[in-house]
Amino acid sequence: MKPDFKLHILGKSSAIPTKTSFPSAQLLRFHNHSFLIDCGEGCQIQLRRNQLGFSEIRHIFISHVHGDHYFGLFGLLSSMRLLGRNQILHIHAHPKLESIIKYVFSQGGSMPEFPIVFHKLNFNAKELILSNKLLDIYSFPMKHKIPVCGFLFQEKQTARNIIEKEIDAYDMSYQEIRRIKQGADLVRNGKTIEKNDKLTLPGHALRSYAYCSDTAYYPEMVKHIKNVQCLYHEATFGNHLKENAKETFHSTACEAAMIAREANAKKLLLGHFSTRYHTPDEMVSEAREIFPETYAANENDVVVFQ
Amino acid sequence: MKPDFKLHILGKSSAIPTKTSFPSAQLLRFHNHSFLIDCGEGCQIQLRRNQLGFSEIRHIFISHVHGDHYFGLFGLLSSMRLLGRNQILHIHAHPKLESIIKYVFSQGGSMPEFPIVFHKLNFNAKELILSNKLLDIYSFPMKHKIPVCGFLFQEKQTARNIIEKEIDAYDMSYQEIRRIKQGADLVRNGKTIEKNDKLTLPGHALRSYAYCSDTAYYPEMVKHIKNVQCLYHEATFGNHLKENAKETFHSTACEAAMIAREANAKKLLLGHFSTRYHTPDEMVSEAREIFPETYAANENDVVVFQ
Numbered sequence: 001m002k003p004d005f006k007l008h009i010l011g012k013s014s015a016i017p018t019k020t021s022f023p024s025a026q027l028l029r030f031h032n033h034s035f036l037i038d039c040g041e042g043c044q045i046q047l048r049r050n051q052l053g054f055s056e057i058r059h060i061f062i063s064h065v066h067g068d069h070y071f072g073l074f075g076l077l078s079s080m081r082l083l084g085r086n087q088i089l090h091i092h093a094h095p096k097l098e099s100i101i102k103y104v105f106s107q108g109g110s111m112p113e114f115p116i117v118f119h120k121l122n123f124n125a126k127e128l129i130l131s132n133k134l135l136d137i138y139s140f141p142m143k144h145k146i147p148v149c150g151f152l153f154q155e156k157q158t159a160r161n162i163i164e165k166e167i168d169a170y171d172m173s174y175q176e177i178r179r180i181k182q183g184a185d186l187v188r189n190g191k192t193i194e195k196n197d198k199l200t201l202p203g204h205a206l207r208s209y210a211y212c213s214d215t216a217y218y219p220e221m222v223k224h225i226k227n228v229q230c231l232y233h234e235a236t237f238g239n240h241l242k243e244n245a246k247e248t249f250h251s252t253a254c255e256a257a258m259i260a261r262e263a264n265a266k267k268l269l270l271g272h273f274s275t276r277y278h279t280p281d282e283m284v285s286e287a288r289e290i291f292p293e294t295y296a297a298n299e300n301d302v303v304v305f306q
Numbered sequence: 307m308k309p310d311f312k313l314h315i316l317g318k319s320s321a322i323p324t325k326t327s328f329p330s331a332q333l334l335r336f337h338n339h340s341f342l343i344d345c346g347e348g349c350q351i352q353l354r355r356n357q358l359g360f361s362e363i364r365h366i367f368i369s370h371v372h373g374d375h376y377f378g379l380f381g382l383l384s385s386m387r388l389l390g391r392n393q394i395l396h397i398h399a400h401p402k403l404e405s406i407i408k409y410v411f412s413q414g415g416s417m418p419e420f421p422i423v424f425h426k427l428n429f430n431a432k433e434l435i436l437s438n439k440l441l442d443i444y445s446f447p448m449k450h451k452i453p454v455c456g457f458l459f460q461e462k463q464t465a466r467n468i469i470e471k472e473i474d475a476y477d478m479s480y481q482e483i484r485r486i487k488q489g490a491d492l493v494r495n496g497k498t499i500e501k502n503d504k505l506t507l508p509g510h511a512l513r514s515y516a517y518c519s520d521t522a523y524y525p526e527m528v529k530h531i532k533n534v535q536c537l538y539h540e541a542t543f544g545n546h547l548k549e550n551a552k553e554t555f556h557s558t559a560c561e562a563a564m565i566a567r568e569a570n571a572k573k574l575l576l577g578h579f580s581t582r583y584h585t586p587d588e589m590v591s592e593a594r595e596i597f598p599e600t601y602a603a604n605e606n607d608v609v610v611f612q
Contacts, residue, residue, distance in 0.1 A: 015385070015388050016385045016389065017354070018351075023381070041347055041348060041350070041351075041378065041381040042348045045328065045347075048325035049325040065413065067384045067415040068381075068384070071380045071381050071384075074377045097414065103409045103410075104406055104409075107371065107405060107409075109371070109373040
């Protein structure tokens, strides 16, 4: 059975939230893990509304230390403390975030008693920052006013599906089945009885997700996210404001679409829209001219990866 | 005409917000002023939802530096900056808040360019912290784990209403009318022609509001809020958890009601309920046994002071 791979959009607004939108925050559910990506103000309220537990979150990834991407951390950590958390929490971020959190809680609040491990992101090169049996998570540099990282969640090669009738045909042992699922041929007494591809079918297609916000148009990142299944890319501005995008180190919707096309992504999600836009329609239609499989991210959307 | 005197409840939850509630924040509209009282996480979103402008806010009062009363400040100040504010902002709080804000913005964000003046609250005695022609605002100490102040908004004596037919009867000049409205007798050539109370009727009743959160049961505060029209008092717990209230320096609903009764308040608003309660019914009914004019505060409630 495929493990769950679901993305929950908790906030997608740019720096100034509106009455219906929250600043950047997303939760990626994979198997029994919850990975929090950015944590704008109100993130904990959005987690509650989406019935997503705090305790399953063991890793938080903060792209950069602009407030709309981390001001929700103070409240979330406070609530985790009050809820009696004792489990370790890992925060992957710029080192400044560690000093900010320690300062705020030392001066005005109660420092969480549960262990928090801060991991410094590498803002110069792609790096594998977390790996388990089923998933690899990478950070990679993007381009903004301050150091910023994107994140790539890449499912690992899964076990092959053994063809059931071959189990009986060869009267396979449990150990043989396990080895064959992992890709081995059927070997007995040092002799290859049957090649693996005659005994198995491939496992399910590998799923992947890339989060790219905030960033200027930065084609150098394409090599890090080649063939990604779903790309979330900021699109703060429409094309008529491409000069604003350049000045502020943000992207237009067209630029996001060019990145998706170059990366051969399957699907593009846009977000981080400037509050001057009351709907994302302009950005979506501009991007679709370049990359048809473009959609707007909305608060409380759930993207299920197949 | 009476100036507006309206209280907007933006958040009333205790430390852990729920999917429907925000932590402590209120906005008092008086005449053309907006006074923000506490600023829990999500306050700026609640301001937007209630269509309350950021630019009218010139004074922010923070009762104490526990996160659920100030974590919304970072986002609000950032948004004020992005909206191009250049007007001065006054923040009345514990001095630690100044260092927290300066540290956070120096490390991870952009320090607002508009001037912010920090005013240190007095946690030892009642103090007049702001006064204009129509309103006095006081802080006064309460009792919590850390220093905390309550706030009292007290309308000043207003002009008397002149009886219209007396203007004609005495053929009053503009200057005479002005003096009489301010309480003077009608005096001509050094001689009292008529006493003020024959010429005027009293102005409207003076309105007042007291905000008391967070605090343990603290009868010593009663003298500061005598005869207040509306008292907001925290009621974190019901009576069955009075020991929890004592330990955590919070109040039960009954204790809030006793303060309201002793202060001879007209109306009591309860808030800061523990998240263990799904409705405030238990707290309200317990408090009404002692103080019948008790109501629960709810997000987005507007209390219009008559």
